[in-house]
Amino acid sequence: MQNVITGPVYVVRDNIDTDQIIPAQYLNLVPTIPEEYEKLGSFALCGLPESLYPIRYVREGQLDSEYPIVVAGRNFGCGSSREHAPIALGSAGCEVVLAESFARIFFRNCVATGELYPCESTARLCELLKTGDIVSVDLDAATVRVAATGDVHSFKPLGDVRPVVDAGGIFNYARQSGMIPARQ
Amino acid sequence: MTLTEKILARAAGKASVRAGDNVWVNADILMTHDVCGPGTIGVFHREFGRDAKVWDRDRVVIIPDHYIFTADSKSNRNVDILRDFVREQGITYFYDVIDDPNGSWRFDPGRGPLKRQYGSQYAGVCHTALPQKGHTRPGEVLFGTDSHTCMAGAFNEFATGIGNTDAGFVMGTGKLLLKVPETMRFRLEGRLQPGVMAKDIILHIIGEIGFDGATYRAMQFDGDGVAGLSMDDRMTVANMAIEAGGKNGIFPFDARTAEYVEARTKLNGTRQTYEPVEPDRDQKFIYELVVELDKLEPTVACHPDPGQRKKAKELSSIRLDRAYVGSCTGGKTSDFVEFARVLRGKRVVIDTFGVPATPEIVHDLQNTRWGGRTIWDILVDAGVRMTENAGCAACLGGPVDTFGRINQPGLKCISATNRNFPGRMGDKESQVFLASPATVAASALTGRITDPRELLPA
Numbered sequence A: 001m002q003n004v005i006t007g008p009v010y011v012v013r014d015n016i017d018t019d020q021i022i023p024a025q026y027l028n029l030v031p032t033i034p035e036e037y038e039k040l041g042s043f044a045l046c047g048l049p050e051s052l053y054p055i056r057y058v059r060e061g062q063l064d065s066e067y068p069i070v071v072a073g074r075n076f077g078c079g080s081s082r083e084h085a086p087i088a089l090g091s092a093g094c095e096v097v098l099a100e101s102f103a104r105i106f107f108r109n110c111v112a113t114g115e116l117y118p119c120e121s122t123a124r125l126c127e128l129l130k131t132g133d134i135v136s137v138d139l140d141a142a143t144v145r146v147a148a149t150g151d152v153h154s155f156k157p158l159g160d161v162r163p164v165v166d167a168g169g170i171f172n173y174a175r176q177s178g179m180i181p182a183r184q
Numbered sequence B: 001m002t003l004t005e006k007i008l009a010r011a012a013g014k015a016s017v018r019a020g021d022n023v024w025v026n027a028d029i030l031m032t033h034d035v036c037g038p039g040t041i042g043v044f045h046r047e048f049g050r051d052a053k054v055w056d057r058d059r060v061v062i063i064p065d066h067y068i069f070t071a072d073s074k075s076n077r078n079v080d081i082l083r084d085f086v087r088e089q090g091i092t093y094f095y096d097v098i099d100d101p102n103g104s105w106r107f108d109p110g111r112g113p114l115k116r117q118y119g120s121q122y123a124g125v126c127h128t129a130l131p132q133k134g135h136t137r138p139g140e141v142l143f144g145t146d147s148h149t150c151m152a153g154a155f156n157e158f159a160t161g162i163g164n165t166d167a168g169f170v171m172g173t174g175k176l177l178l179k180v181p182e183t184m185r186f187r188l189e190g191r192l193q194p195g196v197m198a199k200d201i202i203l204h205i206i207g208e209i210g211f212d213g214a215t216y217r218a219m220q221f222d223g224d225g226v227a228g229l230s231m232d233d234r235m236t237v238a239n240m241a242i243e244a245g246g247k248n249g250i251f252p253f254d255a256r257t258a259e260y261v262e263a264r265t266k267l268n269g270t271r272q273t274y275e276p277v278e279p280d281r282d283q284k285f286i287y288e289l290v291v292e293l294d295k296l297e298p299t300v301a302c303h304p305d306p307g308q309r310k311k312a313k314e315l316s317s318i319r320l321d322r323a324y325v326g327s328c329t330g331g332k333t334s335d336f337v338e339f340a341r342v343l344r345g346k347r348v349v350i351d352t353f354g355v356p357a358t359p360e361i362v363h364d365l366q367n368t369r370w371g372g373r374t375i376w377d378i379l380v381d382a383g384v385r386m387t388e389n390a391g392c393a394a395c396l397g398g399p400v401d402t403f404g405r406i407n408q409p410g411l412k413c414i415s416a417t418n419r420n421f422p423g424r425m426g427d428k429e430s431q432v433f434l435a436s437p438a439t440v441a442a443s444a445l446t447g448r449i450t451d452p453r454e455l456l457p458a
Helices: A034-042 A084-092 A104-113 A161-167 A170-176 B003-012 B037-048 B073-089 B126-132 B147-155 B164-173 B198-209 B224-228 B231-244 B255-268 B333-343 B359-367 B375-381 B437-446
Strands: A004-011 A069-072 A096-099 A117-120 A134-138 A143-146 A152-154 B022-026 B029-032 B060-062 B141-144 B158-161 B175-179 B183-189 B218-222 B248-250 B287-292 B299-301 B309-311 B322-326 B351-355 B412-415 B431-434
Touching (some): A104 A117, A104 B164, A117 A161, B003 B022, B147 B158, B147 B231, B158 B248, B164 B175, B183 B198, B183 B224, B231 B333, B322 B437, B333 B437
Parallel strands (some): B029 B060, B141 B158, B218 B248, B322 B412, B412 B431
16 A cells, blocks of 8 residues: 555546446456456456547556556446446556546445545546646545646545555455454 | 335344444345356455355345356356355355256357247346345345346335445345435326336436436335336336436335235245335435426437436437347336337337346247237237347347347447446447337337337327
């Protein structure tokens, strides 16, 4: 776990549903099988239409993305409850999604799996940033600093969600905090 | 308390709860399927151990339904993972594709997509199969690894979709931590007019509040209009609560609910005792909307999301390439009856696909006669490609060989399913328009989006 995540952003708009994050044809992959977990990452966000998103989140032939931060508009992760969605993003190397709002099940799945930090931005960052811009996300301060301009935007603090994602999901968190017995 | 608060309070063992409270609730049923089941089982084994047992083998219901009739080897393997787990755990309710408990499932593409390729236990689309097989009961808590689990709210229960990790937790413990949602009330009044269906009610409501308008909230559908809605109708409405972002959709309990649940639990030998909930007089809502059913008209949600509401009659300039009737929300017997009412004696002019949600619906359609012809034959005569292989099929695209999947860019499809995000039914440059089975039928006859009232027999 780290407090500051720095890197280029990948920017999407409103209402990106989980079919666009991981198209249904790849749901034959089982996330708890390690090689299939890796493969899911290679398909992250590949359901975005090329006509709207000519730059791909994960380049052809790669398993991981060069963008550790996804910036989105409203209602990110709506639609299907597939946990493959946060897992595909996490497997591709996404560490944080900064969206104006999240759909409920996607948000919960991010926390349950500990795959990434779902942060709710107060500004409409998807209008202010473009794919490839470098930013630093400070989880402690709940701020995003844009490298080129020095502008700083805030997001809602993660609160109780932070330590669960830090721990790597609800099961690890529950063990660390003594809610369930540690593994033998 | 509202209906949702009442159920969650009971399931949490508390006298009362309020919206915003975080409570541990006991699950009555956990449902999973072939797409999320293998991952859920993986989480369960990883976290509770290889030798762990599920919390209650009578309460974990496993229904393969998504990627069944495909030659994709991983999809076929996933059904086998479910079967192995059922054997290991002694799960009581598993609706396997094949009859051999020690066998493995392989789809045979050589036999084509239309003829039945399943055994006697197979139940079809999980959300439609759950009530048919007697697993939905008023007052209960149902979790499922699928967002359309909310469909069971038609039966006066709390039903919601969860991810694999949460489901793995429920599998091991029978419990889940939930935030009690605020309740939005939709008071249905009056009666639907001919040519207008339950699908039009929910498309109207989603258009009204926006397709994230119920995020984190419960959607309670009540009012005197509910009495005129069949259980199929209520399922259609509750199914799409998630399309407004809702945590659950829920209906009050009445004689129709009781009749359905009692018949189905008895037929299948499932638990027949249940305790419905009624709202308190002082129930509090965060939002209220009156929906006058008499005034609703055939409604369409345009590409690219379920909130893009228009009236069918406003869209007659949109030319279509394809029509589709099927899925949990739109593939029930009553959906195909309305589909056939419009198509009877006529001929579709675009590629039209029909996928019944469950084998029981296939049986109904093949054995219900309308003037000498079965409903099935009426649809086939009209040029509909009807498959006996009940399942989720092309509603969510699926593997490329899925029946009805849109495999070309640019195609426009009108569909009785529940989602129309880019790529939902296949190619990500295709477009899907959501509508009732009656509107899909009328549009299939003209090749453009058509209000079914223009074509209904007088």
